[in-house]
Amino acid sequence: MQETGKNYDTHWWALIYDQWNETGGRSELNERELHFYRNQLQNTRGAILEAACGTGCKMLPLLLDGLDIFGFDISLPMLEVLRHKAIDSGISDIDARISQQNLANFIYDRQFAAVLIPASSFMMLPTQQSQIDCLRRVYEHLQPGGRLLLNFYIPSYTEDILLHQDTPPAEEEFGECMHPETGRPIQVNYSKICDLTSQTETYTWTFEYDGEKAKVPMQARWIHKEEFQLLLRLSGFDQWELYGSHDGKPYVGSPHITNTYWSVTR
Numbered sequence: 001m002q003e004t005g006k007n008y009d010t011h012w013w014a015l016i017y018d019q020w021n022e023t024g025g026r027s028e029l030n031e032r033e034l035h036f037y038r039n040q041l042q043n044t045r046g047a048i049l050e051a052a053c054g055t056g057c058k059m060l061p062l063l064l065d066g067l068d069i070f071g072f073d074i075s076l077p078m079l080e081v082l083r084h085k086a087i088d089s090g091i092s093d094i095d096a097r098i099s100q101q102n103l104a105n106f107i108y109d110r111q112f113a114a115v116l117i118p119a120s121s122f123m124m125l126p127t128q129q130s131q132i133d134c135l136r137r138v139y140e141h142l143q144p145g146g147r148l149l150l151n152f153y154i155p156s157y158t159e160d161i162l163l164h165q166d167t168p169p170a171e172e173e174f175g176e177c178m179h180p181e182t183g184r185p186i187q188v189n190y191s192k193i194c195d196l197t198s199q200t201e202t203y204t205w206t207f208e209y210d211g212e213k214a215k216v217p218m219q220a221r222w223i224h225k226e227e228f229q230l231l232l233r234l235s236g237f238d239q240w241e242l243y244g245s246h247d248g249k250p251y252v253g254s255p256h257i258t259n260t261y262w263s264v265t266r
């Protein structure tokens with residue numbers, strides 16, 4: 001099992017993450033997620049925390065909306081991109097708002113009105129223990145009545161998981177990105193194996209740039225609705241709402257990939 005938090009800890013992801021997030025279906029998903037968090041936070045007063053804030057695709061727009069939002073991420077290269085974008089947007093106190101911390105053991109000397117875990121980042125926790133540790137940290141860092149807001153996807157067995165059982169796995173094309181400084185192409189491919197017993201997707205990402213080839217591992221753990229509710233109970237929560245879309249439609253199981261959006265109250 002891969003060590004918790006090593007998934008995006010490379011300059012390669014930091015170089016391409018925003019380009020990836022701004023293309024096609026991914027861009028639409030990012031906008032929908034932002035809609036969910038904006039809508040949910042409309043009447044929230046007080047400080048908010050985004051866990052695994054990455055390059056700030058949620059944190060920075062919410063900060064510019066006027067929310068008092070803080071963020072942490074395990075990856076320094078991702079945080080560095082966030083920092084530069086914040087400075088370009090005229091946010092002068094960004095260094096006081098971000099830190100390098102781990103989902104499984106983050107710590108603040110205050111509580112928050114809301115903790116956000118967008119973009120399926122909760123799936124970056126590869127073990128049940130790290131998931132429980134994370135949710136307990138969230139519970140401790142929420143004010144009474146405060147809310148955990150998060151979203152993650154539930155993959156399709158027939159269209160994804162069962163098609164990724166082969167060893168060695170086939171290499172698949174992810175796409176071409178542009179190096180933000182040189183404008184030269186970065187070719188990105190990946191292979192993945194899905195383990196049905198541990199519910200993990202193990203990826204090897206390949207980044208090719210100027211004749212250099214880097215291989216970067218990543219592991220994600222998929223979670224089912226009933227399982228997540230047990231994790232919430234184990235971590236002290238007993239009140240939540242689950243939606244199947246960013247605009248509040250009910251969640252219904254499906255043979256296709258589905259998104260889940262949660263509002264969990266302490």
Ligand SMILES: C[S@@+](CC[C@H](N)C(=O)[O-])C[C@H]1O[C@@H](n2cnc3c(N)ncnc32)[C@H](O)[C@@H]1O
Pocket residue numbers: 004005006007008009051052053054055056057058072073074075078101102103104118119120121124125
């Ligand atoms: C899919 S990105 C989401 C970034 C951002 N929240 C967004 O909405 O665009 C996942 C992020 O989780 C971070 N991450 C992965 N494992 C982590 C861990 N154990 N602790 C903290 N951050 C982690 C990665 O570095 C990456 O920035």
